[in-house]
Amino acid sequence: AQSVAQPEDQVNVAEGNPLTVKCTYSVSGNPYLFWYVQYPNRGLQFLLKYITGDNLVKGSYGFEAEFNKSQTSFHLKKPSALVSDSALYFCAVITYNQGGKLIFGQGTELSVKP
Amino acid sequence: SAVISQKPSRDICQRGTSLTIQCQVDSQVTMMFWYRQQPGQSLTLIATANQGSEATYESGFVIDKFPISRPNLTFSTLTVSNMSPEDSSIYLCSAAGTEKSSYEQYFGPGTRLTVT
Numbered sequence: 001a002q003s004v005a006q007p008e009d010q011v012n013v014a015e016g017n018p019l020t021v022k023c024t025y026s027v028s029g030n031p032y033l034f035w036y037v038q039y040p041n042r043g044l045q046f047l048l049k050y051i052t053g054d055n056l057v058k059g060s061y062g063f064e065a066e067f068n069k070s071q072t073s074f075h076l077k078k079p080s081a082l083v084s085d086s087a088l089y090f091c092a093v094i095t096y097n098q099g100g101k102l103i104f105g106q107g108t109e110l111s112v113k114p
Numbered sequence: 115s116a117v118i119s120q121k122p123s124r125d126i127c128q129r130g131t132s133l134t135i136q137c138q139v140d141s142q143v144t145m146m147f148w149y150r151q152q153p154g155q156s157l158t159l160i161a162t163a164n165q166g167s168e169a170t171y172e173s174g175f176v177i178d179k180f181p182i183s184r185p186n187l188t189f190s191t192l193t194v195s196n197m198s199p200e201d202s203s204i205y206l207c208s209a210a211g212t213e214k215s216s217y218e219q220y221f222g223p224g225t226r227l228t229v230t
Binding site: 032034036042043044045046049051088090094100101102104105106107109 | 115118144145147154155156157159162206208210211217218219220221222223224
């Protein structure tokens with residue numbers, strides 16, 4: 001069965017420090033991987049995607065993610081965290097033999113303290 | 115990106131009644147989906163809304179409870195029927211397959227439903 005795991009329910013970092021939000025996946029076929037962010041009382045916003053090509057992808061708000069096929073991971077990173085980055089982050093995968101349906105991880109609450 | 119609006123943004127309903135949520139996309143899209151999310155938790159896919167045909171439901175969701183329409187490539191509705199307090203949740207519409215990208219799904223702001 002296809003699945004996505006975000007092993008940390010919460011990540012706490014100090015403002016200005018680098019942050020990493022972890023994601024691993026298990027799919028059959030080639031994965032298309034995504035990160036979304038959800039601010040309180042808001043819908044999901046698309047951050048970045050990996051479809052093919054360069055394993056390091058850059059997205060909105062200074063975020064980037066690295067696709068690692070051997071480790072089946074797609075960790076989200078940012079070199080210097082901002083307090084405004086505090087939000088709920090979701091990793092998701094599509095396999096197009098599943099009709100384009102997104103499979104979401106359980107989410108990671110990122111808290112950035114001043 | 116596609117811009118998606120949902121109506122209503124929130125509602126409080128009595129048990130036994132039904133609520134229809136509307137989802138409008140500002141451009142034609144290939145796929146539309148409906149999700150349910152408990153606050154602070156992950157999203158659960160309810161169904162894929164198919165244009166001109168019956169929706170495809172995920173395990174645990176049935177048409178009688180969650181009838182879905184998709185009359186064209188920019189609009190869909192989800193009805194939550196015969197509501198109970200367990201239906202209290204956030205319902206999100208998403209769309210994918212725009213002219214510029216086949217892959218990203220874009221989400222509406224959600225409809226926060228409370229059933230009393």
